[in-house]
Amino acid sequence: MMADLSGAQWRKSSYSGGGNDCVEVAFVAGGAAVRDSKDPEGGAFRLPAAGWQALLDAVRGQGQA
Template sequence: MTIADLSQARWRKSTRSNGGGQCLEVGYVSEVVGIRDTKDRHGGTLAVDRATWASFVRTIKQGHLDG
């Protein structure tokens, strides 16, 4: 398994975040997208390739994950 180096990632949080403490940040670097909890930025980070992230976002926008 390869560990992604996200030390140079530019992290951003959704403009729709309401300050309720349940936010995620997304960071992009090269071909890797990192996802982390804003409450624990030094905790675990999920790293996926850009194609996987794009597919996930597309699925959300299409409403396929609505419960």
């Protein structure tokens, strides 16, 4: 079952430079949803809070073994 994200408040990173070639995130109950800013109707994927934190750690280089 797909979650209803129609009321989600999407935002881009302040590092995106204002372009339309990045990802957007919306914080939703229990975690976050992520989508492509070039195709906002193309769908999104949801991460539980721990998954969102793991993604951030990996992107920041903290998830390396």
